[in-house]
Amino acid sequence: MSGHSKWATTKHKKAVIDAKRAKSFAKLIKNIEVAAKIGGADLSGNPTLVDAVQKAKKTSVPNDNIDRAIKRGAGLTGESVDYATIMYEGYAANGVALMIECLTDNKNRAAAEVRTAMTRNGGTMADPGSVAYNFSRKGVVSVTKTDGVSEDDILLAVLDAGAEEVTDQGGGFEILCEATDLVAVRTALQDAGIDYDSADVEFVPNLRVEVDAETARKVFRLIDALEDSDDVQNVYANYDITPEVRAQLDEDDE
Numbered sequence: 001m002s003g004h005s006k007w008a009t010t011k012h013k014k015a016v017i018d019a020k021r022a023k024s025f026a027k028l029i030k031n032i033e034v035a036a037k038i039g040g041a042d043l044s045g046n047p048t049l050v051d052a053v054q055k056a057k058k059t060s061v062p063n064d065n066i067d068r069a070i071k072r073g074a075g076l077t078g079e080s081v082d083y084a085t086i087m088y089e090g091y092a093a094n095g096v097a098l099m100i101e102c103l104t105d106n107k108n109r110a111a112a113e114v115r116t117a118m119t120r121n122g123g124t125m126a127d128p129g130s131v132a133y134n135f136s137r138k139g140v141v142s143v144t145k146t147d148g149v150s151e152d153d154i155l156l157a158v159l160d161a162g163a164e165e166v167t168d169q170g171g172g173f174e175i176l177c178e179a180t181d182l183v184a185v186r187t188a189l190q191d192a193g194i195d196y197d198s199a200d201v202e203f204v205p206n207l208r209v210e211v212d213a214e215t216a217r218k219v220f221r222l223i224d225a226l227e228d229s230d231d232v233q234n235v236y237a238n239y240d241i242t243p244e245v246r247a248q249l250d251e252d253d254e
Helices: 014-039 047-058 063-073 107-120 151-161 179-191 213-227 243-252
Strands: 084-091 097-104 124-126 135-144 163-168 172-178 198-205 232-237
Touching: 014 047, 014 063, 014 097, 014 232, 047 063, 047 179, 047 198, 084 107, 097 107, 097 198, 097 213, 107 124, 107 213, 107 232, 135 179, 151 163, 151 172, 151 179, 163 179, 172 179, 179 198, 198 232, 213 232, 213 243
Parallel strands: none
Antiparallel strands: 084 097, 084 124, 097 232, 135 172, 135 198, 163 172
């Protein structure tokens, strides 16, 4: 399990799951609004919006909510959508590097919530640039494993489109490419009849830190606290977890 992938959530009580689901919906809607504001409401001419909508649909965001978000973002409802992207850098347990991406309409609130989450959960803030050099901006496409689609099939489909690497992530495959090749790679998958789960531009770590189970729990607790903020859109980290440690963490869920 690589550090830039979203960490698998453990089993929680229904109320907690529902709360996280609501926050997830809100963040996906925000992505749609921003994509529509930048590139317009026409999906055929806005690949960023296409990816934002697909991701929302795969997370079961209702179509009515998606349609309203597109219109709101594109300015078709008379409402104003004004979000700023802010990056914060920091460290979790054992020197694990964090890139915290905020999408907010209130910079002061976002800064306060990030600092509070870091302070209360064993993290430390870092100066701008002191962590960023550990990461590269890459296109990341996720494909769930299905019968009849092998790693070789995916490689064959995306190699000429600019894909740099295809890795087996256990439950699926992850394709890395330059951010500028993301649309070409996902289009190549579609042309080959291969369904993809998500296509995003992410901060991918250049060097990963292998962590034990106890460190992983601390890192996850911090990431969870950060993602509890409505202003935090994504958290990227450079931890790496071995299958043995993953098995230990899975025991926590039972």
